[in-house]
Every structure is written in C-alpha cells, then in structure tokens.
Amino acid sequence: MAPRDDSLYYEKRGKKLVSTVGLHYYTNREQYMISGNEWLKGKRCDDDLGGLWRIHDRVYDLGSFIRKHPGGPEWIQMTKGTDITEAFEAHHIKGVAEQLLSRYFVKEATTPRISPFKFNDKGFYRTLKRRIAEELPHVPKYVAQQSKLLADIIMSTYLLLFIIAASCENYYIGILAGYFLTLTVNISHNFIHQKDNFRMYYLDLSMMSSREFRVSHVLSHHLFPNTIHDLEISMYEPILYIMPQTKSFLEKSLSWLYALLLFPTLSIKAYFSTLIQERKIDIRTFIPWIPLLLTLIIARSEFLETIKMFFWIISWGSLTFHLIGKTAAHHHPEIFHDGDAARPSEELDFGVHQLDAVSDRPNIRGSLILVLTNFGDHALHHLFPTLDHSILDYLYPTFLKTCIDFGVEWKLHSSGELLGGAVKHLVREPRTTPPQSLKRKTL
Template identity: 45%
Template sequence: MEYVWKFLGNFKMEPKLVSSLGIKYPARRGHPLHGGDIWLNEKSADEGAEGLWRIHDGLYDLTELISSHPGGSEWIRMTKGTDITEAFELHHLSHTPEQLLPNFFKRKANTQRNYPFTFHDDGFYKTLKRRILPEIDKMPRRYVIQSEMIADTFFAAYMVTAYLAIYTGSLSLCFLSGVILSYLGVIAHNFVHQKDNFRMYYLDLTLLSSREWRISHALSHHMYTNTVNDLEISQLEPWFYWLPFKKHSLMKYIQWVYAPIVYSLIFYGLWIKTLITNIRVRGTVPLLTFLPFVIPIFSYVTTDRSFSQCMLMFLFITLSSSLHFGFVGFNAAHHHPDIFHDGDTIRPKEEMDFGVFQLDTVTDRKDINRSPLLVLTHFGDHALHHLFPTIDHGLLPFLYPVFKETCEEFGLEWRCTSQMDLIKGQFLQLTRDINQKAPKKLKILKWN
C-alpha cells in the first residue's frame, strides 16, 4: 500500500492556476486521491489555527463542544486545526453561538486569513442574516415535513425498483431505478447540511459518502465556491477544467466528448478513492461505505439470481444513477462563462463581502424554482441555499421577499436564467481559458 501511495503521489496532472482571490494554492491539490481528509490536512497546515479552531482572527478551543454540539460532533471534530470562519457564520442562525464564543477564546491568530471574504456588520450578508432571523420563526413546519416525505418516498421507490430490476433482469427498470437513486442523492444533499439525521445517509446509497460530502460540499464548495480551494472542482480534474487558464485546443473540446463516460463513472471513482483514503489517512473503513451493496446482497439471498447477476444489475443501476447525477449536478448553478471563477478579475477589496461573492458564483433557474419537488431534486433555490445552507429547502421560498429587498438596497443583482442556458454555458466554460475583465451579467428573466 505504501508503494501504491507513493506512486500515486508522483502522478499529477495540474493546470497552471493562480488564484485571483489570493488564496494559497493547496500543496496536494493535484494528487489523484485528493479528497476530504487530505483537504482538511492542507487547511490545517495553511490557515494558522495552531491546532485549535480559527474564527476570523481569533483562536478558540472547542474541544468540550465536540460531544455536545447541537449539529453533531463530527462538524467540530473534523475541523480541528482549521479556519472555520465561513462555516461558523453560515451554519448558525441564532445569536447564541456568537454570544458563547468568547468563553472558548484562547488567543489572537498570528497570521492573516487565507481568504479575502468579509462579514462586516453593515455588509450585505450580515444585514440579510439579521433580517431573515425573525422570518424563520414564522415559517410553517409543514414544509419541512413535506421535504422529509419527498425524501422518504424516493427512498422507498428506489428500494422497490432496484429489487424488481434485479429480480426481473429488466435493464429498463435498472435505468429507472438509477434515475430515482440519483434524485434520492440530490434530495439527501438537503439533509447533509443539517444537524445529524438519518436522511443524510440516503446519500450513502449512491456510493457517495455523506461524511465526505460534508467536507467536499458543505465545508469546501459552499465556503470557497469556484476557487482553487473548491474540492468539488479539483476532484474532477484532470477530466474537467472549469477554472480559467491557458488550455490546449484539444483539451478544450475533448472534454465535451468524454463527459458522459466520466459522469457514468463518478460514483465508483469517488467510492474507490474514499475507500483508499479512509484506509491510508484514517486507518479505518466506516460500515457506511458498504451500505449501497445491501440491495444486491438482499436480492441474492431472496431470489434465484446468482451473485454475479445481482452485482451486474446493480452495476447498471449505479452507472445510470451516476450518469444522471453528473448531468444534473454539473449543470445546476455554478459553471457558465458569465459566472465568476477563480482567475477572473475580482471585485475591489472593500466589496469582498461573503454574500456578494456567493451571488457572483451562482445563478438560479426560473424553470426549477417554481416547484418544491424540482427544487429538492435539481438543486433549486440555489442562491438562497448557498447563503443559508442549513435551512431546509422547503422553507427557502419564504425568504425571497427579504432577500430581494436587501439585494435591491445594496445594488446587487440576483441572477436567474434558464436550465438550457446553464447547460450550454457549462460546456462553454470548459473551453474558457482567459481571465475576463469584469463579471458579465446573465440574461435576467422576470418573475411573475
């Protein structure tokens, strides 16, 4: 294993990227096994937390909170030694954590933060956050229950269709089951952001890891969207290059050709990578790693199908699911030539409010945001979700009046385009190799 690790460590295919935001380039970003735990280790080395938890320019010892943290112990445990400023600001929607924080203060940090984002009290994000807090208490609980019922329905539908697909040997049923599983994974993403709950483990059925997703998606992508420190971007290199740099002409367009193949293999590729890094970095393999295989094993025990037949049908289900998930996820909100990507010209330093940055890196889709079902299954209401990721998707529509009013007050643009425009834009972004002078505006579609 040590030989394999060293061999893989020497196998790097990195673009020549420079962060226009001034973020330090992660040392092992090009490692083929670059994943959650390696990413956290890099943060620990780069962010001046000195083995503690850094929030803004203060160092805090949150050890005693590990067992009592309302959101779950894992959030605190795995972020030890890192800068959690963005996570602290986004994940807490009451004043209580802020009031308790001084009790855990140890000392001031000796280095500047690695990230340029600000959270000034009179800035856009903090102002919006103060205004939505009273709205949260008014939101009807039934919309959270609706999200939970949708998740449970898709879970049941997947279990039934997957079993029937293996039992009958129907490839059509396998494909249908794969699409349902893909949607179940997208829905589970809503619950991964929240405090520990059983529905977040629906994601593990896809071969993805809920723990890994909390790192790569919640702690990396949501905090450092479209930057060199966005793990969801770096994990897909060298297959897809969304960040702008000088690209060979062949590289630009060949990505379009093999995209469906890569989409189909994402689940298995990330499952294998997570398995190896769990063994190598953590020295353990969580039982959840093998949760997806409950379906083929149960089918083998309860039907007359051979084990190889069960596994072959399960392979077709998960390949179909991965293909669909890739198509939905990569065309959801973030990749378009008119959306900011690290390497593009940035706003002036005084305008680097975190909420403003999020609006620069995301756009919404009019044809998705109309339906609670489509929102849950297609990463809808994406701007508000990036600003307040722990709020259930079913409640986000209630925030729009305050959100729009605050955007107008600060002179900000809430961008919305069509799904088709984002699909075309995502493929065009793969070919972009120049730094745009200033963020362009997407076509705005008026809402009724």
C-alpha cells in the first residue's frame, strides 16, 4: 500500500506532527479519542496482509496456531492481518518460537516493512536478548510468586475498602478505595503482558478493558513508544497534545488543567466506548460491577447510594492512575518524542529506541511493591515486557554491561524530576539534536 500524503492532514489540522523516525502516518490516526479497536483496523489497512501475519520479511498463516499459542489465543487473534515483528521479538526471549515458524510459512514479503526499527543479529537488542536468555535460568523460581501474592492482597484491600466506604457512605474512605483501585490496576499491568491469567482481569475492575489495554499499551505503546504509532499519546487528542509540535498559547498554558479535568472520566468513557464499539458482552463486561454487587449483598446498602459511591471511587481511581502513568517514565524534555531530531536510520535498533523513549526512577528501585504499583524498572520492562517484574532486578548487571558495550544511555530521573518534566515537556518545542550514543566499548 502506498504511503499516505500526510501534508494534507497537517495543513488541515494546523499541527506539525511529523514522524522523524520514519513511521507512516497510520490510517485512523486523525480520529479523536481513538480506541484500540480502531488502531488495529488502521494497522491492518496499512500492513495490507490479507488476513495473514508478517514477521520481518516473511509472511505466515497462524490461523491454525491460535488455539495452540502458549500465551493465549487473544494475542494471535487480535493481530491477524498485521506486521507483528516487534511483538514477536519482544515477547519471545529464549528462541523457541523461532523454531516453530517454519511450519506456518506462506511466502516472502514483497514490500519493505513500514516500521523503521532494526533487529540486527549483532545489534544492541538481539545481543542483550541472548545474554538475558542465558541469565534467566539462574533467577530464583520463587520470586514471581511474590508478585502474585502482592497483587491478590492489594486487590482484596480494594474490595474491602469499597464495601466499607459504600456501606458507611464515607466519601473519604471512598478516596482511599480509589487509590487502592489505582494500585490494583497498576499491579495488574504486570500480568496483562504475560500469558493469559486471571490476575490480568484485575484491571477490568477500573472499568477499563484488559483487552483494550493489551492493544493500546502492549501492542501500540510498548512497541512504538513516543512515536505517532503510540496510542497512549494519540488517545488524548484533541484535549491534550503530548507530542512536541506547534501549539497555541492556550494549549501550552492550560494543558495540564485539561488533563486533570479529563482523567477522572477516562475509565468510565473507556468502558462504555468499548461496549458500544465492540458490541460484545463477556466476562470483562461484568467484572467492574463485582464490588458494587458484593456491597449490596453483604452490607445491604441502599442501591442509589452504592451507585454514587461506585462512580466516586472509579473517578478517583481513574485520576490517580492516569497521573501516575503519564509522569512515570516517558514524558520529559530530555526523553525522545517523535518530532524531535532522530537517530540516523541505521542506528534505529529496536532496543536503543526503547531506551531513548524511557527514563527510570532510582527512588523506585529495589522495592518490589513500589516497582509493581508505580511502573518501576521501566527500561528493562520495555525491553522484555513478558518477564514478571520480580525478575527484572536480577538482570541489571547484564543489562548495564550491554549498555556499556554498545554505548547506549540508560536515563535516570527522580519521581519529582519526571513529574515536573512532564509539565515542561508539554510546552517545549521539538529538539534539534538527536539522541547521542556514548563512547562504545570495543567488543
């Protein structure tokens, strides 16, 4: 499919939104408050694979593999008709999946990939992946159980606080319940990246859809962070423009006020939008209402008051979730965003771009509960998203050695610096200097 003429779009909207990394402006990108389902439709249209799956320069028919996929059928079903190169590389570390692909091979691709990101065998990401694969057998097996236990405790605390707040009609306790709902959603993020499991549904308690999150966060944001293909940036437009671009004085000065007014409603909006657009009722449809039903059954609370408390808690949870998410790792004047001067195309290694688009917080390191509930160890998580967060702390020596070997910068900012930096980022102009490689060690 021929690239679109994007100049018409920029002239029409009056925004200078250009992909400096070389991504095409994808179909449906101009939609306001775009959903994950629309993002997938746009990707299918642009990748133009006729119901097949592309990995690098080969095309496969994975239809018969959907039910056999160890990670669960949803991943393969959702990505039908798209180029899944980035997802395949990031989600498979040990090399087992590559051995299975030959069974499903259909043909060689006849067009170049739309994505500019490289996976050279001797490049940074592939080298790091091999080293991490060698390190994983030495990680203690019990550590992942800690994440599961913490997730269950925090989710149970949220349910208890909800019942107490609703039965006592105490809106202060409701605010606390909203905060624990945020912690529940944040910790469920660890499990949404993994193979199908019941803890991924903890996110649905917020009224956001875990399926939608797998698209907007896992398939879009994680694979194309801080680019025009990152749905977690475009989904806020036109109320909040996160990309560095031409903005009016009003947009620059009042962006965060817009955000604070928008964030409390996003979870509620996500629930009804998903229900209307997909027209599908499944287990995810009913999960958000479990706390309300428990309260009505156990505490015999008044229905109308319980409904009011339900939306009060959801709104506070939505506000704190989006505030933490938007200031945790990706938005700071020193972090690359599409529109800034980019690296030369030959340097666009997938792993290098991930590190260009993320910053870690040293004050979050070392505490599993802080890491799980505040999106910690974010660089390693972006590089290897399917690994449980409890494992990541064991991988730093290998990660840092590889960064030194390849001269790749690992950015660090405190939580306060990222919070203030997120506000400064909204008013900045595109940077004219590309990310710099450090002095590379001779291998």
